[in-house]
Amino acid sequence: MKFDLRLQLDLHLNPDELVACVGCGLCLPHCPTYRVTGEEIASPRGRIAAMRAVADGRAAPDAAFFGAMDACIQCRACEAACPSNVQFGHLMEDTRAAQAPERSRWQRAVEFVAYRGVLPRHRVLTSGTRVLAVAQRLRLVPTRFGLPQLSVRPPTPLAPDPDPDAYLFTGCVMDAWQRDVHRSALRVMRATGARVGLPGAGADCCGALHVHAGRHDEAVALAGRVMGAFPGDAPIVVDSAGCGAALADYGRLVGTADAAAFSARVVDFSTFVAGRSLATRPGSATVVVQDPCHLRHVQRAHLPVAAVLANGYDVKLTADDGLCCGAGGAYSVFEPELSLAVRDRKVAAIRTAAGTDSFVVASANPGCAMHLSAAGLDVRHPAELLEQRLGTD
Numbered sequence: 602m603k604f605d606l607r608l609q610l611d612l613h614l615n616p617d618e619l620v621a622c623v624g625c626g627l628c629l630p631h632c633p634t635y636r637v638t639g640e641e642i643a644s645p646r647g648r649i650a651a652m653r654a655v656a657d658g659r660a661a662p663d664a665a666f667f668g669a670m671d672a673c674i675q676c677r678a679c680e681a682a683c684p685s686n687v688q689f690g691h692l693m694e695d696t697r698a699a700q701a702p703e704r705s706r707w708q709r710a711v712e713f714v715a716y717r718g719v720l721p722r723h724r725v726l727t728s729g730t731r732v733l734a735v736a737q738r739l740r741l742v743p744t745r746f747g748l749p750q751l752s753v754r755p756p757t758p759l760a761p762d763p764d765p766d767a768y769l770f771t772g773c774v775m776d777a778w779q780r781d782v783h784r785s786a787l788r789v790m791r792a793t794g795a796r797v798g799l800p801g802a803g804a805d806c807c808g809a810l811h812v813h814a815g816r817h818d819e820a821v822a823l824a825g826r827v828m829g830a831f832p833g834d835a836p837i838v839v840d841s842a843g844c845g846a847a848l849a850d851y852g853r854l855v856g857t858a859d860a861a862a863f864s865a866r867v868v869d870f871s872t873f874v875a876g877r878s879l880a881t882r883p884g885s886a887t888v889v890v891q892d893p894c895h896l897r898h899v900q901r902a903h904l905p906v907a908a909v910l911a912n913g914y915d916v917k918l919t920a921d922d923g924l925c926c927g928a929g930g931a932y933s934v935f936e937p938e939l940s941l942a943v944r945d946r947k948v949a950a951i952r953t954a955a956g957t958d959s960f961v962v963a964s965a966n967p968g969c970a971m972h973l974s975a976a977g978l979d980v981r982h983p984a985e986l987l988e989q990r991l992g993t994d
């Protein structure tokens with residue numbers, strides 16, 4: 602990161618969104634980075650104040666400013682807790698976009714390869730996955746990364762139904778690394794009577810990580826490709842919380858009526874299942890629900906996860922109001938210390954909720970699942986857990 606105190610940075614923030622914060626501090630207890638550090642600059646209120654100071658030209662975008670912005674996990678728990686409806690996610694995304702050219706050379710190089718060379722090119726991603734799988738077998742990939750056991754073989758293709766009345770979004774990393782979760786989601790959706798289609802060409806990546814990193818133009822281009830891959834008006838079911846939040850925000854990101862209509866078709870997997878009839882066998886195994894931030898705080902769609910699992914499992918909820926687990930897209934790579942400190946709190950909350958050593962964690966987001974798996978927890982997607990309980994005794 603360059604630290605040029607003479608630098609003037611136009612953050613391009615919406616002035617109305619910027620002044621909406623009244624400084625009440627009600628968001629502070631919900632902010633994972635404030636909870637860990639106790640520092641005002643690591644809180645939503647402190648970050649907004651810093652954005653204002655830079656936007657007004659009262660402060661330079663210096664090391665402390667960039668550090669405070671980079672340390673935000675973009676979990677948006679502050680947004681959900683804010684009585685003044687401050688759109689913190691928009692403010693942070695716009696700040697990241699203004700900040701992107703100022704990142705260090707190595708970070709820009711890593712991001713260029715990841716965001717332009719790999720994520721939007723599914724063949725490159727699946728080929729890279731096989732190389733990674735070989736590296737896993739040679740024990741060259743640290744287990745602390747929490748990667749699932751990857752296969753050196755190409756993943757078995759998913760089969761769509763003819764004349765679909767719903768689609769399943771498949772995406773990039775989840776499709777390459779966790780296609781079996783999609784297979785479980787397809788099976789559960791079909792058990793509800795749905796005919797499930799798959800996206801046509803172009804839906805390689807939703808652009809969520811690009812938005813996180815402030816790569817706005819690339820995210821808009823990816824959104825255009827994704828929208829073209831889902832003809833008609835059938836619901837688009839998403840089994841990844843981060844992807845679902847991104848697709849549901851295309852209306853704002855792209856800013857067209859078509860994009861808004863597309864976003865209105867997006868529905869989270871558990872919400873879709875909860876609205877239909879599904880026969881499951883009762884069971885008593887303990888499942889602790891982890892609410893991914895992009896499901897709870899952004900889509901406000903976390904309750905159906907517990908609802909759909911309740912018949913087949915002894916479902917437990919954490920008592921931390923959905924505090925972030927510290928995964929945050931690429932956050933755990935670029936901010937490892939804070940990410941681990943945040944995760945420690947989440948793991949403790951999960952263990953307390955379980956009340957037993959024998960439990961499984963349900964997580965509807967691949968990034969959270971990997972991050973928590975790396976801490977030694979047994980994490981499954983709600984679709985996998987539901988698939989295990991399909992049918993009647």
Ligand code: SF4
Pocket residue numbers: 621622623624625626627628629645646679682683684685686687
């Ligand atoms: S973001 Fe909202 S909750 Fe937080 S200090 Fe500002 S007005 Fe209060």
Ligand code: SF4
Pocket residue numbers: 631632633634635643644645648672673674675676677678679680689
């Ligand atoms: S998005 Fe999350 S980490 Fe960032 S300021 Fe808000 S609560 Fe804190």
